[in-house]
Amino acid sequence: MNNPNLHRVFHGMDYTPLNAMYPDCITNPPTQNNITRDMAVLSLLTDKIRLYGNDCNQTELVLHAIDALQINMTVWAGVWLDNNQTTNTRQLNHLYTLLADSKNRDKFAGVAVGNEVLFAKTLTETQLFDVIDGVRSNLTSLGYNLPVGTSDLGSNWNADMAAKVDVLMANVHPFFAGVVVEKAANWTWTFFQENDVVLTDNLAKKPRVMISEVGWPSGGGSDEGSVAGIDQMNRFMADFVCQSNAKGMEYFWFEGFDEPWKIKYNTPGKQWEDKWGLLDVNRKLKDGLKIPTC
Template sequence: MRTRSQRSKWIIIGSVIGLLGIIAIGVGVGVGVSQNKSSSKTSSNTASANGATSNSSSNGDPVQTNPNDPSTFEKDPNLHQSFYALAYTPAGSQLPNCTNSLDDVIEDIQVMSQLTKTIRLYGADCNQSALVLEAIKQTKVDMQVYLANYPTPDDSTAYTRQRDEIKAAIETYGTDHIAGVTVGNEFMLNYLNANGATDPNSAVGNQGAAILIADINDTRSTLSEMSLSKTLPVGNSDAGSYFNTEVLEAVDYGMANVHPWFANVTVQTAAAWTAEFFEETNVQPAALLSNKPTMYIAETGWPSFSSDAGNANNGASDASEANLQIFLDTFVCQANQNGTGYFFFEFKDEPWKDAEFGGVEGWWGLFHSNRTLKRLQLPNCVLN
């Protein structure tokens, strides 16, 4: 959900750390992310490398034995719940043109439920919280969702508008399938960029943090007033280098976007860089705080394409399906073994990002936008 300008400072910081990470890897300091050639993998639908058939239509929509009952969708034997979690935004969920639909979200949930039991949203506009919870209800899958509120520094109404959407969804569907509520996605990164600063713990950073913490506390109050039978954790998501300490002290969990692509590292070292960066920049500092927030990788992945030649290489490796495959091979099963909580970025390509930002922005999906799997072999490994 970031523009190129918003990522610029993150790229610079990531690049420096990435160089250090490469040096460390060269002397054997990788964190359990060596290639596991022996782990079995699988591919699905028309892009299957082994020719296996898929229980989906030609456009990637799952087949239902009863067309009127979404819970009767046929499982694809080539898909496995090997991912800790996935990042997800329903297509058509950006204001002012809300074009999302329940049917589309249902089909997404049918596929994603075969890959993971957990997904995260980024915001609540366009009724996406209710759509996802209704889709989970109709498909009867075992899935948890982190609902999200996407406040922005330049729109004072964004937070309250989405808060009310989330509240209405919870009142309708309860909390059985809600893992938490995330307030803010790269709010601090955007606030610092808008105010010409770089340090999230500077005076400027603390000014932005105060705005965000007020929203976090209001979310807690709203949930408390609802007398929920299940206490929902409240968290925050930001770029890995941009967490403000006061914000982390106000939440139950933090989600860090950790992208080796934007750190300009090679795809061969990307998984090790991701593990090392997350541990040193996010996990260890959070463990020193009195509330000890649980830390997750909110986004990590590798782009499979660029809309223009100028962004087709990060200075070290290409954006390609072959390199996405390498990152899958070296990150997913190893992260599972290490007990790392991560949200793979992302389920499927997002054409609106390509139209608005170009470059690699719209091409991070495991699946094409029509739910057909890319030329990939997906991991088949056990979650700890």
């Protein structure tokens, strides 16, 4: 799977395996072969990945791929939460089973409990942080000292929330803010500092702060001043990636591969939901895309 056009320059990468969405995966599950190939490619781009959930055995398949390939890769485990208690219980119990397995102990870098739960209004702030407290308590009982957080829109965080997590994870997308790509990198850094990092200034125990999603779609239309396209992806990467590394910023690029299932969220003139990957679903680097070198 080696590719001289791929460079390990990204701090981290967001990843959702193909066919890992419940309940569809019951009849069409993700495969070890596909995930192992994905991980081989991702290892050429980063040494950290972030998952969004653990349904369909996706986390086990990822961990097995890391072992089989003997690659240097750590995983931010994901716990998908919604307003269905059955879903939440299934996700949490699966996480604890994974962590109880001693062979996984060194592979996890942290746990992201929920993604954009507050934005979607599927749980209240109180409900979400009760779950986070429970996860932290269970991790301690299992002998782990992993950072626990939740990812949400950068504009949704406040100082009270920041004080309740080990890591503040903000999804910051200049594309959805209608920013022209020439200004997108500076906009991202400024937005993150003024809306998220600043929240930790007066906290006695400061959490880590990271951008849990940042990226640009390769096509599908435009959103005010933001234009989706390969040239625009190249420009944003060229302005953001190496410069963020130099700043010591923790971020997860959204994302490694296209997600075809998201086509259902596309609307006329806004057909970009399935086009955020650096590579297509067959692990082919998109034509004309240039991964930065740092």
